[in-house]
Structures are given as structure tokens and as C-alpha cells.
Amino acid sequence: MSLGYGAVGWNRQKRIYDRLIVGGILAYLGVFIALGLALFPEATLETILLRGLGTCAFLLLHIVLSIGPLARLDARFLPWLYNRRHLGVSTFVVGLFHAVFSLVQFHALGDENPLVSVLVSNTRWSSVSSFPFQQLGLAALAILFLMAATSHDFWLKNLTAPVWKALHMSVYVAYGLLVMHVALGVLQTETNPLYAIVLCAGVAWIVGVHLLAGWREKSRDVDLVRARDEFVDVCAVDEIPEKRARVVMLAGERVAVFRYDGKISALSNVCQHQNGPLGEGRIIDGAITCPWHGFQYKPDCGRAPEPFTERVPTFRSRVVAGRVQVDPRPLAAGAHVEPALIAGEQGGERNGS
């Protein structure tokens, strides 16, 4: 959250997560190298290692990119999301090893600085089959580096959320570059159709799972109003489980309507951290808790508890004859709204901020 970056505990889940990542990477490389040398005794260890590292990094990137949409489709993937940053940084590190070994293998001990050589050796930009594929990999690695370097919440705060989010959306640019890096690189040498099929399947999976998650969210968004005017009926009080929310679409915006302790509060569904769905969270210790990374907001004002500073827009609500009604006009982020009382069925129309 906003403060105390240095003090983020390496808690039990983080430790388990990190061990699984490192163990998984080592096991993959172990299988790849041992089997590679057993099946191809004439091969050189350098090439097997290069290919092991490259395929490992690319596979990791597929896993990283799958976690977001899978968590949106099924909340049981949320434990994978919480420390996704560690998986992203690991992807960069494995990719970096692949790049450094390639640089040494293909460009070192020559008549040109290896870092210059990688840029100028192949300049057949007008060809498809001979297109300079190493530069594509380098560009993708540069993006992954920027993302890994700024992955901590410290940078989210310092770059401001929109800049940070734009920067981290560029992972899809990196992914595209890597697909080309593979298609125009090793696929031009290894002509077994297996590799083209696997690459296509990977791209289809990534595109498919993103489209599916987006489509599922869209299909749930039945917009209850077009115009932003008076209170709108959203659901019966009983349809909202205690300490949880129901997400409704009001004039183009997702609103999370929470029920807790005999009260109703409505807030923007969008978490200020990384746009997590607040309405899929819970009220814990009196605060709305985002299901993605656990940022918290007070339900009556949309402000994070002190000393944190995040704020989300709030909405006025009232309870009429067992039905919840929400005013679709958003109030300012952090504006106090008296919660609607369920028992008395009086609305919280007063805006007391």
C-alpha cells in the first residue's frame, strides 16, 4: 500500500511461491539438458542450455500472462496473482541468462564489440526468412527489464498509476516481439512442425483466455441505466451476502454495492492499486479488502485506512421496501456517504463529506 515499502514482509506465501518458481525453473532446465544430451550426444552443451533457457523464459511468460485472465474467470486462481510480480521478475532473469549466453556464443571473441555486433550483424530488415530476429529478442528483454525494475509498488506510486499501468501493458508488446523472435529465429532452423504448432497453440491460448475473460465480464455487465439521473433499483437486499458485494453496471461504470452490519454502501468497483475488482472482495475488520493484493478501503468514504492514501469514488444509496437503490452519479473519490440502513429502510441520501 502507500507506505512502508521497505518493510514488506517476506511472508510464508511469498517464500513458498519463490521456492516453487526456482524449483520449477531448475527442474525444467534439468530435464531439458539431461534429456537433450542423452538424445543428442553429438550436441554441444551451450546450444542445449541456450534453448533450455529460451524455452523456459517463453513458457514462464505464458504462465505470467495467463494468471490475470484466469483469476478474472475463476477466483481460485487468485493465490497465483498475489505474487505474480515474482514470476515476472523470474521470467526476465531467465530471459537475461538466455540473452547473455547468446551474446557470448554468437557475438563474443570476434572483431566487434558483442553489444554492437548484436545490433549490426544482421541487417536484412527487408527479408522475412532472414529478418534480424535477435534484435527482436533484445527489444523484448528491454521491456521486461523496465517492468521488472519498476514492478515494486514504490514505482506504481512514483510513476503515478496511469503511467505505471501503460508501462506494464507493454508486456503484450514484449510478448508479440518474442513470438516473432521465435518464429523468425529458431523456427527457421528447426523445421519440425511440432514447434510451429506449439507456438501457435501458445498464442491461441493467450489470446483466447484474454478474450474469454473480457467477454465473461462484459456479459455480466447489464447496464441498468443509460442516463445518470435519479436513484436506480439494483437488487433486493437479500441478494447481497453479508460482508460482500454485488457488482452492477450503472451508466457505463461498475459499482460495487456492499452489505455489512445492517448497512449498504456503494463504491466504484475499480481498485486504485491495479484495477482489481473490489466487488469481489470482502469486508474484513470493517474495511473492504481487494481480492487481488488486499488493499483496503473504508466502505463509507472509499478511503484507505490511515496512513494509506488511496481513494475510490463513492455512490449514494438507499433501501426502499427491501430493495437497494443507487444514485448512478459518482461522488468525488473519498467523499463520505452515510451508509443506507437496512432495518430502518431510510436512505443515506445525505452527502456528509
Add this chain to the structure above:
Amino acid sequence: MAAEPHDPVDGEFYVGYMPEAPPRLARRTRGLVLALAAFVLAFGALLVSGQAGFGYGVFEYGTEREFEGVIEAAPYPVLAIARPGGGASRYLLSSFGKHGAMPLVSDVVGRRVQLRGTLAYRDGLTMIEVVEGSVKPVEGLTLPVEPAARDLGEVTLIGEIVDSKCYLGVMKPGNTKAHRDCAVRCISGGIPPVLLVRDSAGNASYYLLVGENGESLNDAVLDLVAEPIEIRGQLRRYGDLQSLHAAPATFRRL
């Protein structure tokens, strides 16, 4: 059977900073981790086993041998070693890394020398990676070493330009697209460029690429490596080496 996002696992709710995951979610996550691990390992095994193979070039890495013969410039540096039964075997020379051997032997061209080096060989073509400082002139026979070069007329050949050092076994694969940048670096550094031609049965033959006036073509072919190329030129054979003499401007990409 995706659960509603509102309902992680039958009402369990967990955020990563909480000390322990609730039991059903923990069990399910463990199962998923195991399944993913099994998939990842099987996937690695599938990828590694589908590779085409790495060629049977040999680089005797770590083994140095002594050689004695006559240095020729063809125009690339070659060591002609007398065969016991007469005639000579000609070995291409290179230096350490991606460097040609000319700087090591330029002042002993035409002379008999002893040198130490490491062998790389494939399909009857051999290269010595010469140990720097090991080249010592010795008294005795100088050029010409029999047999002399023979002109075999004009031919049109289709193949791939490779750097002879990597292709012979220093790197695997030492040709085609994935190796292109390295071939550029090697040929630019003075490694002899060779046209690799395969017949319909897959047998390889090699042709040193030489300019019309007998000059080396290292810089002229850099943009043409690792691609299918057609070259029309004069075929020449001297001993067990073959060379193709043509102006690089006439090399045709296919």
C-alpha cells in the same frame, strides 16, 4: 466448472498477505501446482526431443596436436601436409574465437612450419584452430606442394554460405538462420567463407569462395550468409580443396 468470482471456494476468502490459506483453497492450489509442474516438465521433454539433430562435425576442444607442413594462401590460409603415400592434405587454418589465421601466418606464406592447434572436421574437410605463438618456420621443402591447382571449368552451384569454423563442428548447429549472426561475425573476423552444397542424397561438398582475381571475399559475402544462394563461377581444385571463383555481385539469392 468455474466458481463465480464472488465465491472463491465455497465462501473462503484469502489474500496473499494472510499467514495461511483456508484449507480447501490450499488443497486446490497444491493440486494445480502439481499439475502445472507435471505439464511443464513433460513440455520441456517434448520440446527437447523434437529437435532435428546437431550434425556430426567434431571439434576436439581441449586437445592440441602438433602439425608440420607448408603454409599456402588460397587466398585463405591453409596448411598443406605431405601425405605418407605422396600428395598432400590441405587443412584450413583459423585463429582463436571468431578470428582468421592470416595474422598468425602472413609472414610465413610459402614456407614450411610447425604449429600447434585443435582440429575441427566434418565430411572430409578439416580446419586447425592454430594456437597463437606456436607457428615456427622450419628448414625444408617450400612451395609448390603437389598436386597443383586444376581448373575444372564453369559451374552453377546452389547452397548456403557458411563460416567454415563453426560449421565444421565448433558450433552446433553451425549454419542456417539461428546461427546467422555468428557466421557474419566469424567471416568478418577472417574465417574462410565456404559454400555448402548438398546433393539430393544429403551428401555435403564444400567450396571456398574466392573472388575473380583470387582475392578473399570475407567482407563481400556478409549479407549473404545462411540463405539459399546460387553462384555461377570457375571451379578449381587443388589437392583435396575445392574453390569457386566468382564476382560476389553475381551471387544470387533464391
